[in-house]
Amino acid sequence: xxxxxxxxxxxxxxxxxxxxxxxxxxxxxxxxxxxxxxxxxxxxxxxxxxxxxxxxxxxxxxxxxxxxxxxxxxxxxxxxxxxxxxxxxxxxxxxxxxxxxxxxxxxxxxxxxxxxxxxxxxxxxxxxxxxxxxxxxxxxxxxxxxxxxxxxxxxxxxxxxxxxxxxxxxxxxx
Numbered sequence: 001x002x003x004x005x006x007x008x009x010x011x012x013x014x015x016x017x018x019x020x021x022x023x024x025x026x027x028x029x030x031x032x033x034x035x036x037x038x039x040x041x042x043x044x045x046x047x048x049x050x051x052x053x054x055x056x057x058x059x060x061x062x063x064x065x066x067x068x069x070x071x072x073x074x075x076x077x078x079x080x081x082x083x084x085x086x087x088x089x090x091x092x093x094x095x096x097x098x099x100x101x102x103x104x105x106x107x108x109x110x111x112x113x114x115x116x117x118x119x120x121x122x123x124x125x126x127x128x129x130x131x132x133x134x135x136x137x138x139x140x141x142x143x144x145x146x147x148x149x150x151x152x153x154x155x156x157x158x159x160x161x162x163x164x165x166x167x168x169x170x171x172x173x174x
Contacts, residue, residue, distance in 0.1 A: 003080045003101060006050050007125045009116055010041075010057040015064030016091065020073040033069055034076035051078025054127050056112050058084065062091025068098075075100045081129055083136060083147075085109050096154055099162035101131040108136045108145035115140055131158055 017040075024036045038045040055061075055074070061084040062070060071094045074082070081101040095102045115138065116125050126139040134149030150158070160166045 003054065003127075003129045003131075005053040005080045005127060007054050007056045007112060007116065007127060008045075008049070009113060010055060010061070012058035012085075013060045013063055014057055016062055016067040016070035017064055019062065019070040020067070022067075025067065025069050030069070030072050030076045033073040034078075037073050037077050046077060049077055052080050053078065054129070055079055055082040056084070056109055056127075057082065058109065059086045061085075061087050062094075063088040066090045066094070068094050071095045071100050072098050081131070083108055083112070083127070083129070096150075096157055097163045099158050099160065099165065101129070101158050103129060103131075103134065103136060103147040105136060105145050105147040108138065108147070111141050111143065111145070112138055131155060 018038065020033050020037055021040055024033050024039075027033050035046050037049070061082065071091060075098055079100065081103065082095070083103045083105060085106040086104055087095070087102060092102065112125055112127070128137045128139075129135065132149065132155050134147045136145040136147065138145070149155070157163060157166050160169055
């Protein structure tokens, strides 16, 4: 699986209440919740977000509560992957559980942010990322970046769409 997309940049300590505010967790579907991602930072973010895009963030992305709706809403909104300097551990595992690819790579984050600062707002940085290899290539940067790749069973979970999709496939094949 190779992921390509436009980038949306965030700083350190973006917590789950910023990703999807608690006032929306009562909504009937994850798709409804997805229409409110990052709303407290930018009320138009979800409306303007381009499906297939990549979130690039600083340290401790997904900190705060263990709210499973946060990574699920990002995935439902069309986030193809998240590259961050570091993730809160529960958020990290919730991403794997729902099949949302994530990469921890501070060098890639720094390079992407530096490149973005030289581009205009409507001139996105394009990224190609491979969860299986832990590789990240950034259009306009000659250097390739790597994050720790996941063990094979975790990559399979991600490729199949998470724990529930994996369980359904295993039950179907029995």
